[in-house]
Amino acid sequence: MPRKKLIAANWKMYKTPDQTRDFFRDFLPLVSGHTRDEIVVCPPDIDLATAHGSAKGSNVAIGAQNVHWKPEGAFTGETSAAMLLALGITHVIVGHSERRQYFGETDDTVNMRLKAALEAGLTSICCVGEVLEERESGLTDDVLRRQCVRAFHTISAKKAAKLVVAYEPVWAIGTGKTATPELAAEAHAVIRREAAEVFGDEFASGLRILYGGSVKPENASSLMSQEEIDGALVGGASLDPKSFAAIVKY
Ligand code: PGA
Helix, strand or coil: CCCCCEEEEECCCCCCHHHHHHHHHHHHHHHCCCCCCEEEEECCHHHHHHHHHHHCCCCEEEEECCCECCCCCCCCCCCEHHHHHHCCCCEEEECCHHHHHHCCCCHHHHHHHHHHHHHCCCEEEEEECCCHHHHHCCCHHHHHHHHHHHHHCCCCCCHHHHEEEEECCHHHCCCCCCCCHHHHHHHHHHHHHHHHHHHCHHHHHHCEEEEECCCCHHHHHHHHCCCCCCEEEECHHHCCHHHHHHHHCC
């Protein structure tokens, strides 16, 4: 079975509810009837209700950018999977490199968040990727393997049914530098082999692995034409409806 590509927008800390409404007003007509790929937009939490309302009945799903591992409690600033589900949210990003870099996210907290998200039935986009020094020291494969093993720890293949992995080399995020399609495909193969070790071959062959890091309308089709690349996680270029639509329709 060919893997259906998933094209996801990661808005990071951009857009107010009004700007979210405007985005969907302009974006939805551009992608209406597009069924080849799964389309997801992940706005800041403050915009989730507006995004969900705006996208209702369309071919665009809404995701959050993070999720806590507990259902509720004294965890200031966090949002639980149950809360996302109550809003009709179906997808979530876990372990983005900006969370790891700036907010103390570790392999262990990524594992706890991922486990909770999958258990709640959210399609969970788990981000992995090496920083520049790691790549330059030849450590990329080791880093990817470690991040995967630790993120997947104690998750069964059955529980992982809605797992998606995003390979996001940190040196390519927001820098305008993109991994070449060949280099991304190599990293994806490492991740797929690791997923096979943990979850088995059959699971791994169905696992979607997205590429993220300066994906733009100009480079989307060469990246998406790689057999190993099952979609994209798009930051900067997803903020503009025309540019994100052009990526969706690569
Ligand atoms: P970028 O971000 O497309 O702006 O490089 C990608 C991401 O961080 O998910």
